[in-house]
Amino acid sequence: MEEVGEREMDSGECQCHSRALSPPRSKRHCLEVPAPDVQIRAKESLGPEEQRIVTPGGRVSGDGIGVDEHRRRRGTTKAPVPESSSDQAQGVAMAAEEEVVSKVVEWPEDGGLTREWVIGVGETLAEAASMLRTQALRQVVPVAVADSLIARASKIMHKEPNCLRLEPPRSSSSSIVLVGDLHGQLHDLLHLFDLAGLPDEERMFVFNGDYVDRGVWGFETYFLLLAWKVLLPHRVFLLRGNHETKFCTSVYGFEKEISVKFGEHSKHFYRKLLGCFEGHPLVAVIAGKVFMAHGALFRSLEPGPSTRSFLVRAAAKLKLGDLDDLAKSRRGVLDPSAVGNNVIPGDILWSDPSPNPGLASNEGLVFGPDCTQEFMDKHKLKLIVRSHEGPDARQKRPEMASMDKGYTIDHVVKAGKLITLFSAPDYPQFQATETRFNNKAAYIVLEPPDFCEPDICVFEAVLPQPHVMPYYDHVNVMDSDDELDLPKDG
Numbered sequence: 001m002e003e004v005g006e007r008e009m010d011s012g013e014c015q016c017h018s019r020a021l022s023p024p025r026s027k028r029h030c031l032e033v034p035a036p037d038v039q040i041r042a043k044e045s046l047g048p049e050e051q052r053i054v055t056p057g058g059r060v061s062g063d064g065i066g067v068d069e070h071r072r073r074r075g076t077t078k079a080p081v082p083e084s085s086s087d088q089a090q091g092v093a094m095a096a097e098e099e100v101v102s103k104v105v106e107w108p109e110d111g112g113l114t115r116e117w118v119i120g121v122g123e124t125l126a127e128a129a130s131m132l133r134t135q136a137l138r139q140v141v142p143v144a145v146a147d148s149l150i151a152r153a154s155k156i157m158h159k160e161p162n163c164l165r166l167e168p169p170r171s172s173s174s175s176i177v178l179v180g181d182l183h184g185q186l187h188d189l190l191h192l193f194d195l196a197g198l199p200d201e202e203r204m205f206v207f208n209g210d211y212v213d214r215g216v217w218g219f220e221t222y223f224l225l226l227a228w229k230v231l232l233p234h235r236v237f238l239l240r241g242n243h244e245t246k247f248c249t250s251v252y253g254f255e256k257e258i259s260v261k262f263g264e265h266s267k268h269f270y271r272k273l274l275g276c277f278e279g280h281p282l283v284a285v286i287a288g289k290v291f292m293a294h295g296a297l298f299r300s301l302e303p304g305p306s307t308r309s310f311l312v313r314a315a316a317k318l319k320l321g322d323l324d325d326l327a328k329s330r331r332g333v334l335d336p337s338a339v340g341n342n343v344i345p346g347d348i349l350w351s352d353p354s355p356n357p358g359l360a361s362n363e364g365l366v367f368g369p370d371c372t373q374e375f376m377d378k379h380k381l382k383l384i385v386r387s388h389e390g391p392d393a394r395q396k397r398p399e400m401a402s403m404d405k406g407y408t409i410d411h412v413v414k415a416g417k418l419i420t421l422f423s424a425p426d427y428p429q430f431q432a433t434e435t436r437f438n439n440k441a442a443y444i445v446l447e448p449p450d451f452c453e454p455d456i457c458v459f460e461a462v463l464p465q466p467h468v469m470p471y472y473d474h475v476n477v478m479d480s481d482d483e484l485d486l487p488k489d490g
Contacts, residue, residue, distance in 0.1 A: 004409060004417070009195050009459040103127070107145045118227045119198075122190065125220040129186055130466050134260050137219070143265045146223065150272050153226040156233050158279035162326050164237055166286045168204055168451050176204045176286060176451060178444040180387035180406075180421035181241065184215025184254070187462040188425055188441065189224070195459055196443055199228050199236050206284050208387040208421065209241020209294040209349070213252035215429045216468045219261060226276075240280035241294040242349040242388065246334040249274075251478070253471035260471065278332040282348045285323075287451035289382045296386040296418070297367045297375055298347035299359075301325045318359055320371050321347075322378055338363055352389065353410045353418060355399055369411040369418075376415035382452040384411075384418040385444060390427050391437035406442030406458050419444070419454060426461035430474040 103124050108117060128140045168176050177196045182189055199205045211225060212218030228236045242248060249255050249270075258273065259266040283293040300319040321344060329344035336345035338361070350364025357368035372384060391403040401408040403422050411418035425441035445455040 004419075005453070005455040007455065007457045009457055103140065105141050105145050107148050111148075113227065113231045115200075115231065118224075118231050121227050122193075122224050125186065125217075125224055126190055129217050129220055134216075134468075135263065137261045138263065138265070141223065143262060143269065146262075146269065147272065149223065149226055149230060150276050152230045154272075154276040154279050156229065157238065157276070157281065158332075160237075160279075160281045162282045162329060162331055163323055164239075164281050164284040165288075166204070166206070166237065166284055168287055168446070168448075169202055170448065171202060172448055174202045174204075174448060176206065176446040178292060178385050178421060178446065178454075179205065179207045180423040180441075180443070181208070181210035181390060181427075182215075182221055183210055183243070183390075183424045183427060183429070184212050184218030184221050184257075185424050185427070185429060185461075186215075186217035186220045186224070187465055188423075189221055191459065191462045192423060192441075192443055195457065196445065199232050201232075201235065204235045204237075206237045206286065206292055207239060208292060208385070209239050209280070210243045210387065211238075211241070212254040212257075213243040213248055214427075214470075214472070214474075215424070216253070216257065216471060218254045218257055222273075237284060238280055239284060239292065239294060240277065240282055240331070240345075240349065244277040244280055245336070245349070246274055251472065256471040274334055278334065280331075282329075282331055282345060283326065285379070285381075286446065288380070289450065289452040290385065290446065291375075291379065291381050291383070292385045293348050294386065295347065295349050295351035295364050295388045296353065296384060297321070297351055297365060297371055298326065298344045299361070299365060301328060301344065318361055320359060320367070320374055322375070350388070351386075352397075353386070353400075353420070355410075369413050372411040372418050373413040373415055376413065382416040382450075383454060384416070385421055385454075386418065387421050387423075389420055390422050390424065391439040392428060395437075404437070404439050406440045407444075407456055416452075417454075419456075425459065426463070428474070430470040432475040 105121055105124055108114070124140060128137055132140070166176075168174055179192065197203050205228070207225060211222045215221070225236070225238060229238055243252065243254075255270055258270045262269050283291065285291055298321045300321040326344055326348075330342050331345045333342065333345065336349055337343060338346045338350065347364045352364065352366050353372070354366045354368050357370040359368070359371050360366045375381070376384065389397075389400075389403060394400055394403045394408070400410065403420070406422050406425065408420045409417055410420055421442060421444060422439070423441045423443055425439060426436065427439055427441075431437070440458050440460050442456050442458045445457060446452065447455065
């Protein structure tokens with residue numbers, strides 16, 4: 001562990017949640033923009049479609065969720081405001097909303113995206129997330145614009161292979177930024193961009209899935225990443241996570257979020273988003289030495305009775321797979337299965353490491369350090385980066401390191417290391433327990449000459465954030481990361 005570089009980013013450098021996405025002054029420094037002081041009114045008896053901004057300095061009245069509850073959920077502090085100011089504050093909020101709604105995202109006339117357009121989209125989404133009622137978003141991002149962007153991004157990703165072979169630019173100033181789970185935490189994604197820098201010809205980004213669900217700004221987060229993908233398809237890569245599936249999005253909030261934000265257009269829109277999910281590549285091999293995938297390793301396949309590439313079946317005896325097996329799998333399914341003839345995508349999205357040797361099947365695979373060594377040896381790798389497990393999942397697996405710093409080094413073997421990377425700080429956004437995890441998040445920077453020595457950058461959540469209500473039952477919902485482990489005897 002001591003061989004891995006770690007930097008703790010100063011959260012005091014940027015406590016904003018409505019940031020301009022202009023390039024930071026340097027690769028490791030963020031913009032200093034003050035955070036707007038806003039809250040959202042959300043009564044317990046009202047659904048997300050009834051949510052509304054109160055105002056800078058406003059307060060929740062009646063039986064609404066108050067400031068104390070907001071502190072409990074997100075750790076924020078806010079002084080109470082006399083009730084006599086509420087009418088004036090409401091007027092200020094309505095004026096602010098009208099100003100934001102006037103900033104409509106328009107599709108470029110020639111269909112060609114520019115860096116300025118994508119940066120402007122980020123600014124507009126940040127303002128909308130802070131100042132608008134949820135159902136007003138469709139006025140800022142018209143359905144036709146969203147359709148066009150999703151279609152363009154989907155077409156690009158569907159043409160990419162299951163395994164991306166990424167060769168970074170070899171200039172001395174180039175870098176590759178690896179990002180873990182985001183879960184609809186838009187403001188924290190913008191903060192990450194402030195710290196790491198925006199994508200460009202010299203700075204490649206590889207995102208490791210789970211862009212949506214649990215957090216309330218899943219659409220905004222995903223839309224912004226798709227915009228960067230369309231602008232820089234050879235520098236921004238979006239791998240698939242287990243939450244880019246129909247099952248997870250129907251349970252953990254994203255389907256409901258789309259319904260609220262896009263109303264009568266939501267069913268059509270949700271289908272297009274699911275189609276886009278199917279196109280995400282599954283893994284990336286970077287500079288021939290770094291393997292990145294959401295869950296990580298997968299089982300082997302053996303040929304079926306036909307020579308057609310997708311007619312394969314899982315080997316009778318569980319056996320570790322390789323990149324040749326991956327090339328044969330069919331990723332274009334809404335809910336990759338853990339059983340049947342096409343299990344590799346499901347393994348990649350759901351697998352977890354274990355400290356115990358061996359290989360076991362459950363929801364995906366559970367694999368020990370011996371499997372990591374075998375896979376790295378076969379493909380001459382020095383580093384595996386996975387995601388998938390946040391602080392809640394690790395709390396249920398005491399044999400594994402906790403996710404309080406945004407990363408864990410789970411396997412150290414002769415060939416190299418396996419790291420779990422989680423990029424959503426103070427996760428989950430809505431926590432049923434009285435005490436929050438208050439986890440930090442991290443991203444990894446790879447630099448020349450070999451691009452295989454991880455520089456781990458740790459950062460904290462942007463607080464305070466707008467007070468909103470979840471799109472799913474965060475108290476009673478089942479856990480999407482079931483506890484898995486191998487028998488002690490391997």
